[in-house]
Amino acid sequence: MGTEKIKIDSDLMVKVRQFAKLSGYSSPEEFIQHCLERELSSLEESGSEDEIKKKLKGLGYIG
Amino acid sequence: MSYDKNNSRTMSRRTFIKTGAGAAALAALDTRGDFVKKAFGKSATRGKVLVLGFDGMDPHLTGVWMKEGKLPAFQKLAARGGFSRLGTSTPPQSPVAWSNFITGMNPGGHGIFDFMHRDPKTYFPIFSASATDEAAKTVRIGKYVLPIKGGEVRNLRKGRAFWQILEDHDIPATIWKIPGNYPPVATKQRTLSGMGTPDLVGSYGIFNYYTTELLEMNEDIGGGKIHLAYVIGNRVDAKLPGPVNTFLQDRPEAEVDFRVYLDSAAAVAKVALPDQEFILKEKEWSGWKRVRFHLMPTQSVTGLVRFYLKEIRPQFKLYVTPINIDPADPALPISTPESYAAELEKKFGPFYTKGLPADTSALDNDVLDEGEFLAQDGQILEESRAMLEYELNRFDSGLLFYYISSTDQRQHMFWRLQDEKHPAYDAALAAVYGDVIERTYRQADEILAQALSSIDKDTSVIVMSDHGFNPYYRSFHLNTWLLSEGYHVFKNPFKKEETEIGFPSTDWSKTRAYGLGLNSLYLNQRGREGEGIVAAGAETEALVREIARKLEAYRDPKTNEQVVLHAAVARDVYSGAHVGEAPDIILGFNRGYRISFQSPLGRIGQEIIENNTEKWSGDHMGAADVTPGIVLTDRPIRAEAPALYDLTATILQTFGIERPADMVGKPIF
Amino acid sequence: MGVLNSILGLIFDGFFAPFRALGPWPGMIVVSLVTGIVMLLIFKKTSNQDAIKRAKNQIKARLLEIRLFKNDTGGSFRSQAAILGANFRYMGHALRPMLVMFIPVLLILAQLNLRYGAASLRPGEQALVKMTLAEGASAEETATSLQSSDGVVVETPPLRIEEEREVDWRIRAEAPGLHLLTFNVGGTAVEKSVSVGQNAPAKVAALRARTFMDLFLYPGEKPLPKNSPVSKIEIVFPPLRLPLFGGTVHWLVAFFVLSIVFGFALKGVFKVEI
Structure with a gap:
């Protein structure tokens, strides 16, 4: 897996560093990567996942 | 009682003609030329079997209340025949247990192991009971997507249902709402699907709740949708969301607009749907209202709802039941023959068709309170009793199976109020609702009395439940335990709270096991799982034994009690053609314990084990030996330890039918 | 209007009295039959029967022409134009009786709607x-x-x-x-x-x-x-829906179908050109 460089606004980067440290990430890069992954996965959330959630709703055994 | 095969054949034919919904049943029958002539005028064979299924009825509670004289009909039947604990399935979940009864097999034979199975390639939960295949071929015209080849719903249970076997021998049967029969398997017998039947939006039941109150809950809570309502000029405009409109390209939800008019002073409101209006006072339930969702110019679908006007002032609160499939014009298959549901609707008007219709989610989320929940479940029980009477009155041959859900649903929700030890015990509520479970058992007794009084002496009776009940005090987070033991590994150990469906945080290259479903544990096996690492064969065998041993050794840090009574290895407990699809380990919990609400979908908790403070307070995820059901018969039971699949064999024996080779059950008499 | 309604109400009450106990259909059938006959008679009295007959004959003749001279394109075209003209004349002749019948039919429909439009409440409803x-x-x-x-x-x-x-x-x-x-x-x-x-x-x-x-x-x-x-x-x-072969039918459909069927069936008996 290769890596790419991207530019980030430096004010934002200050905050990123702070939060990454506070939340226990090993590096700001890891934090950013995780945020992007999470965002992407929510965008990619497949129809089948929606379907599963919908189907199981109302089944009292799960929360 | 056993029957001459030929004799029962004539009996069944005659009854089919007499009772089979007239022309519809006649048309459906594969009749030979001489069939009608022969059938008329012959006396029916005398033997009949009535099976009453009370979901979740517990042998301990039944025994205690029988002794106290609170269940006279149960007592009477037990005195005439037998009363025994009934071996349930492993695990004792309703879809699994009822499938044992339906097929006379264990899960290895019928292939239903849990409410949820998983797709081993993606680690995603899948619904175990039925699957919907969308239309394979569609065509797009403008904004519409039209199906060319229709989609279909499939029942995923394997093995033949006992009423299909009865049909082979011309024994008529009516099967009313047996769980695990959605969509109903192909048969000419009268069957109405029960638990597992979705609502019109395809879920296990989503209510809609309209309120001006700002609630601290998600708009999309489990089992319900909360809509923020605005009262403007004594009016509330709202939308009832319906099924996804698959005819439109972006598949929006179809909706029905409605308006509620409030009086400026009196606690009364008028609900105006597009084609009908009705008035409700505060705290009143409406009757059934038929709503029509328009999908495209020539296509629409109808569903049924009831409204409950919970409050008008100071806050506006309107509850609408999940949208039930309309039995008069079912959008999905809910009965065989198709006309059976419509026949009942014609006779009784609309009725609850959704599987397990009591709205436990609404009670769990404080949308309905205890009294309101019981009012609704009362309607359900009343409907069931009316239809039972109808079926009993025309029951003159073969087998009648009848199902009651309230016993199960109310034990789930009211256990906390009859048990001071329960973390969710509430003394004030207990003063009013502490005896709900006892009252429900008494109602079951009334139903049995009703049935006993209307059958003749040639009808044998089996009263049964699929499992018993236990308190649910403590929640076990299986995946958290697996993490703590190193069997499950996250990519980043700091991000525990972000686990979601499909295990997005799991590092599969280091994970050897995962929990998914209510009692199921799977190994991450190479060649089977998408990113499996545990080799099949000796490595799997060793790991399964190791995890099972550790699970059974685990003690609740607070009480020092054993949490998992039996961690059963599939191979040891299942037999049949589908053992290979089983979870690797089936967790049988000790009394008081259950899997956490989060774990079944793959989520984890902060602690391994924690108190259950939910209203959902009784459950039956225990080991089979601490969660047995009941069986009562009008004949002495000879079997030492009768089990669900033995009842299936007993029914076949009663009608003189040989057991199929793959049936594991044996007659109990 | 109120007086007219009272009179019509009495007439229809009298008419339906014998059918009260017989369910919805006998009354519907007889009222459709009577309506069919009355409409025929009104049509006969208010229309120019000779002109209608002439127009219909012309149409028939021209149709025959087309069939006989089907290779003559120009002739066919003229015949078709003539058929169209005759059709308009025919419709023109039917217009007067239609206008005359319009109001009585509406009054009858209103009276029938009163009896077949809504179902009486059932006790408990x-x-x-x-x-x-x-x-x-x-x-x-x-x-x-x-x-x-x-x-x-x-x-x-x-x-x-x-x-x-x-x-x-x-x-x-x-x-x-x-x-x-x-x-x-x-x-x-x-x-x-x-x-x-x-x-x-x-x-x-x-x-x-x-x-x-x-x-x-x-x-x-x-x-x-x-x-x-x-x-x-x-x-x-x-x-209210009228029961029919296991299904139901709206009274308006039943009424129109029945009265038209009766009308056509009896036009020969009453010697009416429609």
Whole structure:
């Protein structure tokens, strides 16, 4: 897996560093990567996942 | 009682003609030329079997209340025949247990192991009971997507249902709402699907709740949708969301607009749907209202709802039941023959068709309170009793199976109020609702009395439940335990709270096991799982034994009690053609314990084990030996330890039918 | 209008009296038969029968022409133009009888709607009662109440909808019969009947009204007085469908199909050119 460089606004980067440290990430890069992954996965959330959630709703055994 | 095969054949034919919904049943029958002539005028064979299924009825509670004289009909039947604990399935979940009864097999034979199975390639939960295949071929015209080849719903249970076997021998049967029969398997017998039947939006039941109150809950809570309502000029405009409109390209939800008019002073409101209006006072339930969702110019679908006007002032609160499939014009298959549901609707008007219709989610989320929940479940029980009477009155041959859900649903929700030890015990509520479970058992007794009084002496009776009940005090987070033991590994150990469906945080290259479903544990096996690492064969065998041993050794840090009574290895407990699809380990919990609400979908908790403070307070995820059901018969039971699949064999024996080779059950008499 | 409604009501009551106990169909069949015959006779009297016959003959002749000279394109075209012309003449001749029949048919339909349009409430059944106040009145500020005679229960307090000048109640039927609702509207008593437990073709009056159109279409009850504080009162009865071969059919469809079938079947008997 290769890596790419991207530019980030430096004010934002200050905050990123702070939060990454506070939340226990090993590096700001890891934090950013995780945020992007999470965002992407929510965008990619497949129809089948929606379907599963919908189907199981109302089944009292799960929360 | 056993029957001459030929004799029962004539009996069944005659009854089919007499009772089979007239022309519809006649048309459906594969009749030979001489069939009608022969059938008329012959006396029916005398033997009949009535099976009453009370979901979740517990042998301990039944025994205690029988002794106290609170269940006279149960007592009477037990005195005439037998009363025994009934071996349930492993695990004792309703879809699994009822499938044992339906097929006379264990899960290895019928292939239903849990409410949820998983797709081993993606680690995603899948619904175990039925699957919907969308239309394979569609065509797009403008904004519409039209199906060319229709989609279909499939029942995923394997093995033949006992009423299909009865049909082979011309024994008529009516099967009313047996769980695990959605969509109903192909048969000419009268069957109405029960638990597992979705609502019109395809879920296990989503209510809609309209309120001006700002609630601290998600708009999309489990089992319900909360809509923020605005009262403007004594009016509330709202939308009832319906099924996804698959005819439109972006598949929006179809909706029905409605308006509620409030009086400026009196606690009364008028609900105006597009084609009908009705008035409700505060705290009143409406009757059934038929709503029509328009999908495209020539296509629409109808569903049924009831409204409950919970409050008008100071806050506006309107509850609408999940949208039930309309039995008069079912959008999905809910009965065989198709006309059976419509026949009942014609006779009784609309009725609850959704599987397990009591709205436990609404009670769990404080949308309905205890009294309101019981009012609704009362309607359900009343409907069931009316239809039972109808079926009993025309029951003159073969087998009648009848199902009651309230016993199960109310034990789930009211256990906390009859048990001071329960973390969710509430003394004030207990003063009013502490005896709900006892009252429900008494109602079951009334139903049995009703049935006993209307059958003749040639009808044998089996009263049964699929499992018993236990308190649910403590929640076990299986995946958290697996993490703590190193069997499950996250990519980043700091991000525990972000686990979601499909295990997005799991590092599969280091994970050897995962929990998914209510009692199921799977190994991450190479060649089977998408990113499996545990080799099949000796490595799997060793790991399964190791995890099972550790699970059974685990003690609740607070009480020092054993949490998992039996961690059963599939191979040891299942037999049949589908053992290979089983979870690797089936967790049988000790009394008081259950899997956490989060774990079944793959989520984890902060602690391994924690108190259950939910209203959902009784459950039956225990080991089979601490969660047995009941069986009562009008004949002495000879079997030492009768089990669900033995009842299936007993029914076949009663009608003189040989057991199929793959049936594991044996007659109990 | 009110007087006409009363007279027509009496005539139709008399007409339907023998069929009251026989279910919905015998009355419907006979009324369709009578209507078919009356329409035939009106058609015969009010139309120019000779002209209609001529027009029809012309059409037939031209049709024959087309068939005989089908290779003559120009001739065919002329024949078709002639058929069109004859058709228009034929329709023109039918126009007068249609106009003459229009009003009587509407009156008959209104009377039939009264008997076949709505189902009487079954005991135990609930229904919505909607009262609309006269123009300029305020639903909020007008004191309203509703009493019922035995056999019907008023289940809710008044629900006032200011912008519609509407006050609604819910009633529940208890016992069969023709019951009375008495509205007290700012000191004035207004009455409305409620039909419970009657079978078609009994009258089920859904609306009591004041406007000409409403009176025309809902002849079941005496019109509200001109100075009444109420402009109309409606009871939302369930719609009635006539049972047919296991399914149901709307009365209007049954009526039109039957009367047209009877009309065509009997045109020879009455020597009418249609």
